[in-house]
Amino acid sequence: MKIKRLMITCLLAVSVLGGKSQAQDLLSNVYGRDYQLLNGKWGAIVDLYDQGERMQVYKNRKPQDNKQFYEYSFDGGLVLNVPADFNSQMPELKFYEGTVWYGRSFDTPKTDGKRLFLYFGAVSYRSKIYLNGEKIASHEGGFTPFQVEITDKVKQKDNFLVVKVNNTRTTDAIPAMSFDWWNYGGITRDVMLVSVPQSYIKDHFIQLDKVQSNLIRAKVTLSEAKPGINVQVAIPELGIRQNMTTDANGIAQATIKTKKLQRWSPDAPKLYDVTITSESDRLNEQIGFRNLYVKGEDIYLNDQPIFLRSISFHEEIPQRRGRAFSEADATMLLSEAKELGANMIRLAHYPQNEYTVRLAERMGFLLWEEIPIWQGIDFKNTATREKAGRMIKEMVMRDKNRCSVAFWGIANETATSAPRNEFLKHMKQCCLDIDSTRLITAAFDLVRFNRESRDFEMNDSIINILDMVAINKYMGWYHDWPLAPDQAVWNVAPGKPLFISEFGGEALYGKHGDAEVKSSWSEDYQAQLYKDNLEMFKHIPNLRGTSPWILLDFRSPFRFHPHQGGEWNRKGLVSDQGQRKKAWYIMRDYYNQKKTEQ
Secondary structure, eight states: OHHHHHHHHHSSOEEEETTEEEEOOOOSSGGGSEEEEOOEEEEEEEETTOOHHHHTGGGOOOOOSTTOOOSOOSTTSEEEEESSOSTTSSGGGTTOOSEEEEEEEEOOOOOTTEEEEEEESOOBSEEEEEETTEEEEEEEOSSSOEEEEOTTTOOSSOEEEEEEEEOOOOTTSSSOSOOSSOOOOBOOSOEEEEEEESSOEEEEEEEEOSSOTTEEEEEEEESSOOTTOEEEEEEGGGTEEEEEEOOTTSEEEEEEEOSSOOOOOSSSOOOEEEEEEOSSOEEEEEEOOOOEEEETTEEEETTEEOOEEEEEEOSEETTTTEEOOSHHHHHHHHHHHHHHTOSEEEEOSSOOOHHHHHHHHHHTOEEEEEOOOBSSOOTTOHHHHHHHHHHHHHHHHHHTTOTTEEEEEEEESOOOOHHHHHHHHHHHHHHHHHOSSSEEEEEEOOOEEETTTTEEEOOOGGGGGOSEEEEEOOBTTTBOOSSOGGGOOBOSSTTSOEEEEEOOOOOOTTOOOOTTOGGGOOHHHHHHHHHHHHHHHTTOTTEEEEOOSOSBOEEOTTOOOGGGTSSEEOOOSBOTTSOBOHHHHHHHHHHHHHHHHO
């Protein structure tokens, strides 16, 4: 019992209630519940010198007589859209890193016997939440959800909600000081007021057995740790109505035998309507079922080896130069990936919004999800490790019922060291504590050419804890070719499936030039680079997938060469205006060939 309580306490978002730090487990399937969106136009105050707390901005005070005044106001000033980043909403905030205060009023009809939660899909990067002048929660992490119960704090009329947002980069943040994408700040995902019964279905995990195709494993957790409560999981299309009873911890579990189950796959992304009921609550879901495991150097989906035709993208709409946040945005990004012939998306380098994850599942994409453990992380810092563990658990808790999620990624481009190894082992265990069914992977940039043996090698013991080893290798861009691509032999992670998680180079759409000159920034050089890398891939015996970097050009302060447009990473197969470069067609043909080979 003590161990279980400790695990629950370390889970997920830390909220501050009444001045005390208190953990709150996330509501599962929040979009399947009774909720009210608090999106829209919010008043905003830019707090460059971070003086808002001293001025008590969160109290939203107004003059009560002729002698009073306050040096702030949410009324009559800046208005920002929620959800959205603040950097793209006005030119003055383009490069802004600092504090912005958001405020809005709302009404809610309080219902007897109901509990109310304030749920944030994501706020980038740090946030403090105030309701009616009182601090009720805080959270760190720009890409995962958090919630706080407000049942006893909300009024029926004229509630005022204030969110302090700060996206300042710091050495102990995740990601840290330097990362190759735009540091968008703001309330970047949905804000929801969620209503649940007094005793509600807090969590569920319903999935096909990792290997067996006729066994569904169901686990339902109620909000109250009471034994003997009746719970039912129903899948009408399969004729399943499984009755269960909770144990002393409020958990009900069952293994359900099924026949004639159609397994989910990229070619046939079948989802089933699932209903979970308790004595006081009812929750509707759509869940797919599939088997996924590794055997030797192969990845098996539904008992068949699969080649992962992947692509990555950032949570950004380049034409808008802002953070992606809606289902329409997800449709745009995923449709372009579908046209490329991809069957998998690496959601780089952070958990992306739930619209993207759920639409990807409906469209038939496997997913790799990761948190931004991307270079520059202080692996010796215990507090940083605990913070990363909380973030990765928030990701796993939100998406563990999405059968499209195949991989939990625990790192990207990290240097070998003993503290790093212990850090990544902790990341893996944080995933396994919640979900032992997904495959664990990480991306490395440590493959080197051995001039004596004349092959590509990697020496890193941490790969032994992974199900699949992923490699970022920019041959022809950051690394010159030591020999011809058709002579390049790889001896990396033998006995395990190997995945090329990044490769490519930059090109400005419409720029033509010498295919041998990197600095031409030309489509011609990028196209030849892709041809050379695809030739090299033929000589990687355990290669089981590729994911070129990246689908679309994206904004990055890392890049400021005027010849490639400045403030853009131009490695996209598609330009910032949606035009396909020559390399896009090369990759499309490669994936079409791979599809016919399977």
